[in-house]
Structure formats: structure tokens, C-alpha cells
Amino acid sequence: xLPQFSAQEVTLRLIVELERRRSExxxxxxxxxxxxxxxxxxxxxxYAEAELPPAYFQRLEQKLEETLPxxxxxxxxxxxxxxxxxxxxxxxxxxxxxxxxxxxxxxLGGLCVELPFIPIWEKxxxxxxALAAWWLPDAQVRFHxxxxxxxxxxxxxxxxxxxxxxxxxxxxxxxxxxxxxxxx
Numbered sequence: 001x002l003p004q005f006s007a008q009e010v011t012l013r014l015i016v017e018l019e020r021r022r023s024e025x026x027x028x029x030x031x032x033x034x035x036x037x038x039x040x041x042x043x044x045x046x047y048a049e050a051e052l053p054p055a056y057f058q059r060l061e062q063k064l065e066e067t068l069p070x071x072x073x074x075x076x077x078x079x080x081x082x083x084x085x086x087x088x089x090x091x092x093x094x095x096x097x098x099x100x101x102x103x104x105x106x107x108l109g110g111l112c113v114e115l116p117f118i119p120i121w122e123k124x125x126x127x128x129x130a131l132a133a134w135w136l137p138d139a140q141v142r143f144h145x146x147x148x149x150x151x152x153x154x155x156x157x158x159x160x161x162x163x164x165x166x167x168x169x170x171x172x173x174x175x176x177x178x179x180x181x182x183x184x
Contacts, residue, residue: 004046005047005056007162007163008159010159014064017036018035018036018072019152021035022076022080023080026080032072033065036064036065040061044057053170064159075151079144087140093138093141098136102131105132109126110126113125
């Protein structure tokens with residue numbers, strides 16, 4: 001099969017299409033299925049232009065229509081809800097929150113240096129902790145985004161596991177049949 005029609009690549013393209021309209025699709029199963037169906041129709045026409053055996057894409061399309069909308073919604077719904085709530089950041093990570101984190105980091109770092117049972121004696125440690133605390137809200141957002149991206153990638157990897165089964169639907173006769181039909 002051509003790489004652009006592998007199960008993983010097709011799944012990734014569908015996920016990108018779903019992500020473009022995630023906020024409106026995540027709550028509506030029917031609209032999600034329709035979006036997947038429309039995107040698959042576009043891919044089907046590209047596949048037909050390449051004159052490849054139709055059995056492969058029919059099976060791929062069937063599997064993706066059965067599984068992808070529900071899997072994507074299971075991953076996207078909680079992420080979208082967290083995103084709507086600013087990932088549960090205190091005060092949304094505004095300047096006041098960041099300055100509070102800086103002062104808290106400075107105080108915590110000072111305690112770490114002063115307490116005898118914590119083996120940190122470097123005087124710069126509280127300032128480094130305070131500087132890092134400014135970026136805490138950004139780190140929290142990146143953590144959630146990365147976790148979401150990994151979960152979406154897992155959906156694509158699960159689809160890639162179907163590749164041998166999908167390729168088994170392609171026979172030599174179907175490949176030769178397509179080649180002979182195009183020369184007539």
C-alpha cells in the first residue's frame with residue numbers, strides 16, 4: 001500500500017480533521033460520525049484516483065467508522081472540559097497567580113536552604129526556584145497538551161496494528177485486475 005493510505009496515516013488525517021472542530025464535535029456523536037464519514041469520502045476519492053484495490057480501503061473505512069468516532073470522543077471530551085476550565089489553573093495563570101508562585105518559590109527555597117535536615121546549602125537555590133515558579137502555569141498547560149497528544153497518538157498506533165489484517169484483503173488478482181482494467 002502507498003504510505004498515505006496506511007491505517008495509521010489515514011487515522012492521523014481523520015484526527016486532524018476532528019481536532020479542527022473539536023469544541024463543537026466532542027459533544028455531538030452524530031456530527032462526529034458525519035465528519036469522519038465526510039473525511040473518509042475525500043480519502044476514498046484520492047484512493048480511487050490512485051487505482052488501488054478497493055477491498056483494502058473498504059475494510060479500512062469500515063473499521064475506522066466503527067471505532068474512531070467513539071475512541072476520539074472518549075479522549076477529547078475530558079481534555080476539552082479541562083481546557084474550558086483553563087486546565088484548573090489557579091486564577092487562570094494570570095500575573096497575580098504567577099507572582100504568588102514566585103514568592104512562594106522564594107519562601108520555599110529559603111526554607112530549604114535554612115533547614116538543617118535538607119541538604120541544600122546553595123544560596124542561589126531560592127532564586128532559581130522562584131524563577132521556575134513563574135513558568136509553573138505554562139508547564140501545567142504543556143503537561144495536559146502533551147498527555148492529550150500521546151492519547152491521540154495511541155489511537156493512531158492502535159489503528160496501525162490493523163495494517164497486516166487490512167493488507168491481507170489485497171490479493172494478487174485484485175492488483176492485476178486493476179492494472180489490466182486501466183490498460184483497456
